[in-house]
Amino acid sequence: QEYNLSLAHWVPATHPLQVLGMEPWMQSITEESGGRITFTVYPAQQLGAAADHYDMARDGIADIAFINPGYQPGRFPILAAAELPFLFANATGAVRGLTEWYQQGGYDDMEMGDVYFCMALTHDPGTMHGKEPILVPEDVRGRTVRPANATEARFVNLLGGASVQVPAPAMREVLSNGTADITQSPWQSLYIFGADTLVTHHLDMPFYASINGFVMNRGMIDGMPEDLRTIMTNHCSPEAAETMSTGWAGAEAAGRASIAADPAHTMHTPNAEQVALWQAAAEPLTAEWLALMASQGRDGEAMLQGLRDALARYDGLYGQ
Amino acid sequence: MTTPDLIALVGFLALFGMMALRVPIGIAMGLVGVFGFAAIRGINPALNLLATSPIRVITDFNLTLVSFFILMGIFATNSGISKELFKAGNAWLGPFKGGLGLSTIAACGGFAAICGSSVATAATMTKIALPEMRRYGYREDAATGVIAAGGTLGILIPPSVVMVVYAYITETDVGKLFIAGIVPGLLAIAMYMAALLIGHRKSLPPGTPFSLREAMRSLAGIWAVVLLFVMVIGSIYWGVATPTEASAIGATLTMVVGIVRGRLNFRQIVDSLTEALRTSVSVYTVLIGAMLFGYFLAITQSPQKLTAWLVALDFGPMGTLALILLVFIIAGCILDSMAMIILMVPIVYPVIVHLGFDPIWFGIIIVMTAELGLITPPVGINVYVINMIAKEVKLPVIFRGVLPFIAADVLRLGILVAFPAIVLWLPRTM
Amino acid sequence: MLAGLLLGLCTILIVVSAIGRYALTTPVPDSFDVSRLLIGACIMWGFASVGYRGGHITVDLFVEMMPERARRWVEFLAWAVLLLFVVLLAWKMFGRVDSAMRSNESTFDLRLPVWPLMALIWAGTAISIFTVTVRLFLLASGKATPEFEREAAQKLD
Numbered sequence: 064q065e066y067n068l069s070l071a072h073w074v075p076a077t078h079p080l081q082v083l084g085m086e087p088w089m090q091s092i093t094e095e096s097g098g099r100i101t102f103t104v105y106p107a108q109q110l111g112a113a114a115d116h117y118d119m120a121r122d123g124i125a126d127i128a129f130i131n132p133g134y135q136p137g138r139f140p141i142l143a144a145a146e147l148p149f150l151f152a153n154a155t156g157a158v159r160g161l162t163e164w165y166q167q168g169g170y171d172d173m174e175m176g177d178v179y180f181c182m183a184l185t186h187d188p189g190t191m192h193g194k195e196p197i198l199v200p201e202d203v204r205g206r207t208v209r210p211a212n213a214t215e216a217r218f219v220n221l222l223g224g225a226s227v228q229v230p231a232p233a234m235r236e237v238l239s240n241g242t243a244d245i246t247q248s249p250w251q252s253l254y255i256f257g258a259d260t261l262v263t264h265h266l267d268m269p270f271y272a273s274i275n276g277f278v279m280n281r282g283m284i285d286g287m288p289e290d291l292r293t294i295m296t297n298h299c300s301p302e303a304a305e306t307m308s309t310g311w312a313g314a315e316a317a318g319r320a321s322i323a324a325d326p327a328h329t330m331h332t333p334n335a336e337q338v339a340l341w342q343a344a345a346e347p348l349t350a351e352w353l354a355l356m357a358s359q360g361r362d363g364e365a366m367l368q369g370l371r372d373a374l375a376r377y378d379g380l381y382g383q
Numbered sequence: 384m385t386t387p388d389l390i391a392l393v394g395f396l397a398l399f400g401m402m403a404l405r406v407p408i409g410i411a412m413g414l415v416g417v418f419g420f421a422a423i424r425g426i427n428p429a430l431n432l433l434a435t436s437p438i439r440v441i442t443d444f445n446l447t448l449v450s451f452f453i454l455m456g457i458f459a460t461n462s463g464i465s466k467e468l469f470k471a472g473n474a475w476l477g478p479f480k481g482g483l484g485l486s487t488i489a490a491c492g493g494f495a496a497i498c499g500s501s502v503a504t505a506a507t508m509t510k511i512a513l514p515e516m517r518r519y520g521y522r523e524d525a526a527t528g529v530i531a532a533g534g535t536l537g538i539l540i541p542p543s544v545v546m547v548v549y550a551y552i553t554e555t556d557v558g559k560l561f562i563a564g565i566v567p568g569l570l571a572i573a574m575y576m577a578a579l580l581i582g583h584r585k586s587l588p589p590g591t592p593f594s595l596r597e598a599m600r601s602l603a604g605i606w607a608v609v610l611l612f613v614m615v616i617g618s619i620y621w622g623v624a625t626p627t628e629a630s631a632i633g634a635t636l637t638m639v640v641g642i643v644r645g646r647l648n649f650r651q652i653v654d655s656l657t658e659a660l661r662t663s664v665s666v667y668t669v670l671i672g673a674m675l676f677g678y679f680l681a682i683t684q685s686p687q688k689l690t691a692w693l694v695a696l697d698f699g700p701m702g703t704l705a706l707i708l709l710v711f712i713i714a715g716c717i718l719d720s721m722a723m724i725i726l727m728v729p730i731v732y733p734v735i736v737h738l739g740f741d742p743i744w745f746g747i748i749i750v751m752t753a754e755l756g757l758i759t760p761p762v763g764i765n766v767y768v769i770n771m772i773a774k775e776v777k778l779p780v781i782f783r784g785v786l787p788f789i790a791a792d793v794l795r796l797g798i799l800v801a802f803p804a805i806v807l808w809l810p811r812t813m
Numbered sequence: 814m815l816a817g818l819l820l821g822l823c824t825i826l827i828v829v830s831a832i833g834r835y836a837l838t839t840p841v842p843d844s845f846d847v848s849r850l851l852i853g854a855c856i857m858w859g860f861a862s863v864g865y866r867g868g869h870i871t872v873d874l875f876v877e878m879m880p881e882r883a884r885r886w887v888e889f890l891a892w893a894v895l896l897l898f899v900v901l902l903a904w905k906m907f908g909r910v911d912s913a914m915r916s917n918e919s920t921f922d923l924r925l926p927v928w929p930l931m932a933l934i935w936a937g938t939a940i941s942i943f944t945v946t947v948r949l950f951l952l953a954s955g956k957a958t959p960e961f962e963r964e965a966a967q968k969l970d
């Protein structure tokens with residue numbers, strides 16, 4: 064039997080994740096299966112809204128879907144641990160550790176049991192970019208910030224700033240009209256979304272990551288003959304996650320080099336003391352997450368330690 | 384022909400069949416979308432489109448401004464703002480030959496600056512301007528034609544509900560699209576005035592004497608329109624508020640102005656809210672259908688195939704554009720203009736992008752084809768609306784009256800295709 | 814009417830949140846999520862109203878060329894198709910609300926559960942089944958006239 068699998072996502076077809084990540088991944092599967100598994104890609108929300116992609120894979124609207132669990136706050140509380148600030152040192156090693164932790168801990172079955180969880184992904188860590196220097200938490204007080212995700216929005220509020228929640232493409236607009244003074248973004252995305260001329264001061268530390276992933280329709284994967292299913296599951300591994308994320312991470316990181324080389328921009332690198340200030344400021348977020356886990360009868364401390372260990376195993380943990 | 388192509392073809396036939404039998408357009412699109420999707424991916428996934436997609440459309444924050452701009456227009460209509468506009472227009476333009484007609488066009492333009500709907504603009508102007516023009520001996524065709532055409536300014540001059548929908552479908556910046564409509568809107572006013580003076584020159588009565596005092600006094604009456612336009616469109620242009628906030632503020636201010644002037648009571652406010660909601664529902668229904676139909680088209684890969692086919696025809700960008708516009712103008716003769724845009728823009732937009740045209744510019748061009756559709760026979764909604772309010776004026780008379788304005792529209796379309804800078808200059812200063 | 818008031822409430826909410834954002838630089842928490850879900854509820858309750866009174870965007874050209882009796886049949890058929898859509902929608906949308914409740918989907922700022930507002934939206938859909946059915950009965954028994962001539966203001970372009 065031959066399979067033509069539909070892969071749905073919501074970034075442009077020209078995005079480095081499709082060009083450098085998904086396309087080689089699909090090609091590898093097609094080759095290993097001797098052409099029995101092929102793919103049709105539906106980019107840019109062609110089959111549904113970005114936030115619906117999990118349900119689309121669950122319901123069989125698409126066979127494989129690219130998801131951002133953070134678009135539906137509360138729905139995937141365990142994976143939300145990865146949204147806590149100052150965890151990820153990079154994308155590549157970190158997604159390998161994250162995928163391993165999530166799959167081997169069986170957390171994917173606990174909160175994503177109605178799909179087949181393939182891999183977790185993220186971009187190269189993003190940070191704060193402002194019109195004024197940002198070095199310590201106090202620099203955010205009284206400022207308006209465009210946060211990257213819901214966890215970051217809470218962090219901004221904790222720091223005494225106000226958040227303006229708009230998607231990345233609207234980032235330039237709110238910065239240019241003064242609605243926001245600071246934006247959170249990976250480096251290259253500043254250029255992609257035209258914000259590079261508006262924010263000239265950059266906090267140079269891996270500050271946050273937004274979590275993404277690929278999930279698959281259960282019926283599709285279970286219905287495959289053994290040999291094909293093995294090919295698919297082999298491509299849904301911590302190693303596969305690292306391979307998938309490498310090209311995208313490189314593209315975002317190249318943006319940091321461009322900013323650093325540009326005399327119009329200033330990088331502010333915090334020292335160990337200043338880094339500690341940021342981490343202390345983020346403590347309540349961790350506490351909130353631990354409380355949430357406790358309320359569900361889970362040992363959050365152990366889970367979070369497990370995540371840190373997994374990240375450290377692949378040099379993906381920040382501050383190690 | 385592959386199986387998906389065949390299914391797509393059957394889907395289109397089913398869609399046109401249901402539409403002809405007066406099934407609401409959105410419902411027809413939605414059902415064809417779901418069952419077409421089922422034919423390719425199975426019934427359960429297809430039915431599950433209904434679980435996620437409609438609720439996503441109606442709870443989309445970027446669409447909330449549809450309701451607010453509709454509400455703003457209805458508040459403006461029910462609080463009789465068009466009366467002052469017409470008075471002011473007449474105080475200044477009245478002395479010229481055909482002055483009342485010129486005033487009607489100017490007043491339509493002014494009303495369009497606070498109302499996002501062409502039909503509402505035409506309807507309110509019929510009540511205000513038609514009796515006056517009759518009193519001064521205008522022929523029926525000229526009097527109704529000028530209102531039908533002037534009414535179409537409602538969707539070209541911002542705010543515009545049609546532009547909001549275009550921006551939503553194509554993910555372009557609605558603020559930029561609004562600003563891009565201003566200069567073409569002013570051009571349209573000038574060209575409609577010329578069309579009136581040239582096309583109806585034989586039947587236009589002479590003007591009335593000019594009074595400077597009255598002209599100055601009339602300006603005091605239009606403060607509300609200026610205030611609302613500056614607050615809403617100005618705050619979008621200067622980036623003070625997002626379009627959604629601007630629309631909500633605009634609706635609220637229009638209501639407040641109506642209350643302050645004693646033109647809106649509680650009963651009328653509630654009626655306006657209900658009316659705005661029903662109109663919004665009709666738009667959302669088509670949007671829901673369009674999303675479902677769009678998923679069906681995506682799974683058959685029809686838009687990509689159409690793009691490849693059109694590009695392979697090798698008419699060149701201008702030739703292909705001309706072909707697309709021709710299809711839009713013909714569709715506009717029969718279809719409701721909102722439905723036309725929702726149905727056809729998703730299909731041709733990839734082609735337009737592929738050919739390197741500017742999405743904002745194309746948005747304005749499409750709004751102008753929609754304007755044309757409002758006054759072209761056999762189905763010209765603005766003409767129907769005037770006929771509904773003034774039943775004694777027969778449809779063919781009105782259609783005859785709009786002919787010079789159709790010519791002006793086609794000419795303007797040509798000018799903006801030839802000189803895109805007229806459209807794009809102002810939004811680029813944002 | 815009820816849904817109309819709901820729309821008024823949404824307008825006020827967005828205006829207040831805009832003022833909050835600019836004048837006080839403190840955003841009203843969850844105004845984004847709550848207002849969009851409330852608008853959704855307005856639309857679905859309004860959908861029920863339109864299901865009874867009519868007012869959808871349609872192509873009237875061909876029907877107007879038909880004789881009176883045929884028109885009545887076509888109108889009945891069109892509304893039956895609408896009923897089919899509404900029944901399917903209510904059924905599947907219930908699953909969506911149920912999924913939101915089970916999976917604790919919540920708002921961005923205050924992490925309030927979203928399912929109650931989704932249930933409000935669903936209720937509008939469920940009532941639509943009733944209103945569309947009532948209109949079908951009225952059409953069948955000849956008590957409702959088909960909407961050949963529509964109120965001008967209800968048409969929008």
Ligand code: NA
Nearest residue numbers: 495498537542
């Ligand atoms: Na307008």
Ligand code: NA
Nearest residue numbers: 715716756762
């Ligand atoms: Na027409």
